[in-house]
Amino acid sequence: MSGGDARADTAARDGRIRTAVVGMGWAGRSIWLPRLAQHPAFALTAAVDPDAVVRASVRRDHPDLTVLPTVDALGAEPVDLAVVAVPNHLHAPVACELLARGTPVFLEKPVCLDAAEADQLAEAERSGGTVLLAGSAARYRADVRRLAELVPKLGTVRHVDLSWVRSRGVPSAGGWFTDQRTAGGGALVDLGWHLLDVLTGLLGPLGVAQAVGAVSDDFLHDGAWRAVWRKDAPVAAGGDVEDTARAFLVTDHGTSVSLRASWASHEPRDVTTIRVEGSAGSAELRCTFGFSPNREGGPVLTLLRDGEPERIEVPREAIGAEYHQQLDQLVSALTDPAAPGRAITEARSTIDVIDRVYASAARSRA
Missing domain, CATH: 3.40.50.720 (NAD(P)-binding Rossmann-like Domain)
Incomplete structure (x- = not known):
């Protein structure tokens, strides 16, 4: 044997x-x-x-x-x-x-x-x-779960800001990751999928009534902006996808959503920000998703009501701990009778938003 x-x-x-x-x-x-x-x-x-x-x-x-x-x-x-x-x-x-x-x-x-x-x-x-x-494993992060616990206290959710902005982090520039045929898109498909999955985790499945967006590739063709921490094989920089996508969405229930996904930027560190604004207050999480070492010192979660900010304690966890938490969930999901079909339903919603953002960006360029 x-x-x-x-x-x-x-x-x-x-x-x-x-x-x-x-x-x-x-x-x-x-x-x-x-x-x-x-x-x-x-x-x-x-x-x-x-x-x-x-x-x-x-x-x-x-x-x-x-x-x-x-x-x-x-x-x-x-x-x-x-x-x-x-x-x-x-x-x-x-x-x-x-x-x-x-x-x-x-x-x-x-x-x-x-x-x-x-x-x-x-x-x-x-x-x-x-x-x-x-x-996405991102919804299993301790800080994201703590933010989700605050959402019911915010009243009717009016607006959500979602952004994941890397300082330098273009993955496999010149490889399959930056080829439209093999990747299906750039930062919006890569980082934006995580952000949209977190949005579903916070607010539940959402239909999107309106979607506009813009994309750019200011950093894609310069190897200096690649994600060196991934230790990808060195290849010539370039590709035909975006390194940055920005979008504005309006859901079927009238909630507005702004989204930014950037593989590279002029920011000094990689930062993820999620802000949920409601009729009774707002909550903002500032942290860093992913594995980049160029990150915020730790997650900061703030609840704001009536002009009074309150710092909410968030458990500290090791980088990547969310993947272990995701595996914990997979154990029960494998035997959950409601699991079949769920992933595809959520994926349909996410890919619909991504397609509409790309279509809007293409119309703008034309």
Whole structure:
């Protein structure tokens, strides 16, 4: 019996969730492999990547792990969950293949790049009789959860400001991340998906009646603005997506939303700001999402009512702790009878907003 088979067999006996990670890029190797290996509810049994050099590197780092070249090869492995972290344009095709044969899938964002892919995922989930799970880890941050607890105290929500602005943080400039064909978009698809997911977590599913937006690429073509902390392979800077997107939305209920997602800027640090304004008060969270070391000193959450600011205590947590919290939620979601269809419903809403912002930006440029 191989090391991977032995691990899977042991996991089956002790009730852990036998998990494969598909895609050994930065997210697969830096986020998911270490956290799945550490989490007591999961048994990391397999990894999949088409690149032979990458597979050899993974085998060196994880000698007990079964490392495979294709999702087809994964079919022979006993897997209770597949975490899919491949390039964006492969998210839906790979997830559909797994779902259709009955394998539960956790799909990294973006869940889909258009409505047609959402339809394909929905059909694969139904035909396989299984579940697609998704969602941004950002909504599981301790500071975001604390902000969510304050929202009911704010009365009727009138406006939400959402921004994630990096100082220098263009990912894989010149690689698939900045190619429209493989990424589906730039900072709006990458950072903006997290912000829109947090908005859903704060206010629930929202229909958007109006959406306007603008995009720019002032930093994309200069390698000095790349995300050096990602340790991506050096490639020539450039691409055909935006490094900054700005949007203004109005929901079906009349709540306005301003959104900014920037891979790079002239700011000294990477800052995420979420401000919720209501009829009875406002609350603002200032922090830094993600893994960049160039971050705020710590999250600051402020409640403001009748001109009186109140600093709200927020638990301190390690960078990336939200991914561990997300894994905690996946354990129960896998057996939740209401889970099938939920991820796709939320993804449809998010991709609709993103499509409309891009369409508005294109009209403005024309």
